[in-house]
Amino acid sequence: MSMVFQTKGLLLFLCALIFSFSCILASSVPKEQELDRISALPGQPPVTFAQFSGYVTVNEEHGRALFYWFTEATTSPQNKPLVLWLNGGPGCSSVAYGASEEIGPFRINKTGSSLFLNKYAWNKEANILFLESPAGVGFSYTNTSSDLTTSGDKRTAQDALIFLLRWMARFPQYKYREFYIAGESYAGHYVPQLAKKIHDYNKQNPHILNLKGFIVGNAVTDDYYDGVGTVTYWWSHSMISDHSYNSILKYCNFTERKTTKKCDDAVGYAINHEMGNIDQYSIYTPACPTPHDNSTARHVRPKSSILHRISGYDPCTENYAEKYYNRYDVQKAMHANVTNIPYKWTACSDVLNKHWKDSEVSILPIYKELIAAGLRIWVFSGDTDSVVPVTATRFSLNHLNLAIKARWYPWYSGVQVGGWTEVYNGLTFATVRGAGHEVPLFQPKRAYILFRSFLAGKELPKS
Template identity: 60%
Template structure:
């Protein structure tokens, strides 16, 4: 039977409507295949979430794993916030998604999930990326990649990820995008921002980057390191004698220092004792071995934690053992299946930090302050925050590094109150002298 013009028009219209729905709701079949139905032990939620892989280098077999948790309400009107954890070598799924800003936290011993009432997906769509390849579920089929990763390749492949991920989820292409992260993501975030700015200047396809936000961020080698040892001294973590030895034996301008310098740092570790270096006033996990990756690249500390009688939940509900729960939960086969993770059956267990990759980091910028100047000139919004109990990349390091930008203070330091109590002290807000 011949097909009339009316039938052809109806078919064309139906297909066109299908394309519109795909672009507005999920981006098509590839995105829908990444849709998470329900994670094991997951409470009921109103938002959609997706996870899977984006190939960033087909020849080497490198692919980055992501987890998108859409906003609780009206996700179509909310910005896209992309989150990176640092190390280098640490998982954004383990820390950012499961301990800090994601919608779920992991129950004791990895038995299930519970809702995080402070999740950022109340105000934004959250995209967690495990970067570079070899971190968490992100994989490479080229084993030598563990010895050749570095800032340059990480930034370029993060850009490839963003471009290809937006192709998979085209309804996010015009959305406002903010790059965020902590610790060594103080390199990842501005370096990716620079790649995006360069990309936008060379192509018609515009990535709608609006700003960045980094916390306790690695910024400048010299001032970060000086600020860190000053913090240790001012918070009575090390002695005056050890502080003087570090200043005498170490050259903070060098990437790799002398054996005498490392010996001084080792003695400083002895003086600091078995504390949580990321939360010096909090309890430690009483039965585990905590692997601490140092973004300043002095060494990796494997610190056996002694038992503390203090309950891990006595301090504002804080549980210092959550990293161990993540190792249990994300190694469960049913969890990996639900996440569309470990599809290539990598030969090692999922872990929170890849120490081989960290130890062999191939290149790192001495300072990202020049990129800050470029971002300011481009009109990007920049928010740098710093927790004052973190002794790994402390607030003094952040202040020393940012001071090198020589910007004018727009709003002076002041306390921020919540229910008539000082919650925190607000960071400096700077303005460029040329504005």
């Protein structure tokens, strides 16, 4: 009998010990982190990875709070790096684009009623953090209405740094984790600018943001070289006439914020009378028709600069996102729209884009500084995008005057050429064949190979 009682006592002791250990583990997870956990999204297929979403306040005085959606890696998240993804615009949502039609784990069906899995989701390789930035984009908000008309590069970078530091306090398991930043289009400003902010911060503080590098696609980089490169792409791809090409180069000064009437007329004629109803973000694919006719759903509008337009491919997938994320049950599941913002969630904000206050003329000086700092930097370009085209990126990068480490060669996805690449001392450039402005949307497998090679720090496959 005494043996039985001893066994029972031992079992009770072990149970109590396990319970106590569980409590310690539970208490070590910040409460805010658990409150942000997504149990499941409406219409979501079963998954094994954890998801979190919610708000991080970045400015108490103005009431600015940024919305994030975090998807842990599908396997061994504790051993995988952390990657922040940013979309551009300025004013476009990383939830609408990056998460929902490019690198995220899910795709949205046509009716906006359910989700299906993305075969080439990037969270197979890393923990992915999507951020709607700056305030006024998507679910991110501000209680100070003037913030919407005074946003710019500097505040966006500063708010993003504050977001990351406060997010790390909520998710301490990712402190000191290998960290990368990725993005596309106008995030060609956001990503290097944030990388510089982190690099400068780390000079004076503990490196809880263990930044190792960044990767950007079809990236706005330098006003002058991007401008000349864009018009050259239009002409070299037979989108505009010789006359328009020569007129634009003659009358447009690509470094000026305000353009002349002759420049506006030359660009406007080329776009409105010569290009036709094509999707300029993907010049060889069909465009999404409007309900009224077969023309494109959104035309590129010439603004104060030829390049600074709302970014985001629109062959209808963006419409599915707007259906899905405006659903009350979806917002509730994501802990979104908690302040009942007085407008619908949209993929892009025209207000932010129209009133953008400060925009660096060139990001090339930041590249030079961060290359010297030893960060891993990759720049890629879908070669069927005419908005921030491959020629623009090549013209910009050529003026870094970097020494060539591995000469231009074709890289492969299976037996097909995935694109072309050249490796420099401190930077890798790659094209993605047959991809438009949003590379992972058009060529998901090739984009996945590119990302996997970047994380591994290996050259793209030669066969």
